[in-house]
Amino acid sequence: MWAHDLVDPGRLLDVIATEGESLSELARTTAPEAPVPACPGFTTDGLLRHVGSVCRVVTARLAGGEPPAHWQREPDAEQTTEEYLRTGLRELHARLVAHPPGEWASTWSPEDESYLFWRRRMAHEVTVHRVDLEEAAGRERGHIGEDVALDGVDEVLRVWFAHRLFQLGLSGTREGSVAVRTGDHSWFARAGPGETHAWRCTEEEADRADAQVTGPPVVVYLWLWGRLPNGAVEQSGDFDAIAQLWALLRLATR
Structure with missing residues (x-):
C-alpha cells in the first residue's frame, strides 16, 4: 500500500x-x-x-x-x-x-x-x-491547503504518472529524469521507452536527476495537473526531460 x-x-x-x-x-x-x-x-x-x-x-x-x-x-x-x-x-x-x-x-x-x-x-x-x-x-x-497540495503532488506523480500511463500502454520516447521539489519534499520521476516511474526521494537523490522543477506546493500541484502555465514553476537542467514529463502527464490525466 x-x-x-x-x-x-x-x-x-x-x-x-x-x-x-x-x-x-x-x-x-x-x-x-x-x-x-x-x-x-x-x-x-x-x-x-x-x-x-x-x-x-x-x-x-x-x-x-x-x-x-x-x-x-x-x-x-x-x-x-x-x-x-x-x-x-x-x-x-x-x-x-x-x-x-x-x-x-x-x-x-x-x-x-x-x-x-x-x-x-x-x-x-x-x-x-x-x-x-x-x-x-x-x-x-x-x-487550497498546503497539505492537500503536497498530497496532490504525490498522487499525480506516483499514481497517474507512474501507474496510469502503464495502464494506458504509454511511456516516454527518450530517457530522462526530473526531480520535483516543493514544501521540503522531493520526488524523482523517470521516463523512457517502455517505462514511467516516480517515487519520493531524498535531496541527494533529487540532485542526481537530469532536471529540476521547484515551486510552492499549490503552484507545483496545479502545474502538474496542467492548470498553470509552464513558467509558473522554476525549471533547470534538461528542459526536454521536463517537457516529456509535462506531455506524459497530459496524456495520463486527460
Whole structure:
C-alpha cells in the first residue's frame, strides 16, 4: 500500500465536503454555457455533470466491489444539474465516511486497494475541478491547503504518472529524469521507452536527476495537473526531460 502521510485521512473527507459546497455555489452562479478553458470542449454545466457522474460511478464501484456497467450519467427529468451534483457528492461522502480508510476497496491502482485511495482521488477530483470552474466564472482562485497540495503532488506523480500511463500502454520516447521539489519534499520521476516511474526521494537523490522543477506546493500541484502555465514553476537542467514529463502527464490525466 502507498504511504499516505502528507495529509490526514479525515482531512480528505472534509475537503470533499467543502469543495462540494464550492462546486454547488459555482453551479448556481455561473452561466451553464460558459466554456471551461482548462477542459476544452466542456461548458460549466458539462463539467458539473461530469463530476456528478464520477461520484456515482465511484460509489457504485465501492458498493459492488467492481467497476459498474451502469450508473446515472446525467440528471433525470426532475433534477437540475446542481441537484444531480449534490446528490452524487452526498452519497459518495456518506459511503466513504461509513468505511475506515484502510478497508479493502476496488480501485484502478493495484498498489492501493483501499477506501483511502478513493478519499484521496475524489478530494483531488473536486479540488482541481473547482479551480477549473472558478476560471470559467472569471473568479480568483480560492484557497487550497498546503497539505492537500503536497498530497496532490504525490498522487499525480506516483499514481497517474507512474501507474496510469502503464495502464494506458504509454511511456516516454527518450530517457530522462526530473526531480520535483516543493514544501521540503522531493520526488524523482523517470521516463523512457517502455517505462514511467516516480517515487519520493531524498535531496541527494533529487540532485542526481537530469532536471529540476521547484515551486510552492499549490503552484507545483496545479502545474502538474496542467492548470498553470509552464513558467509558473522554476525549471533547470534538461528542459526536454521536463517537457516529456509535462506531455506524459497530459496524456495520463486527460
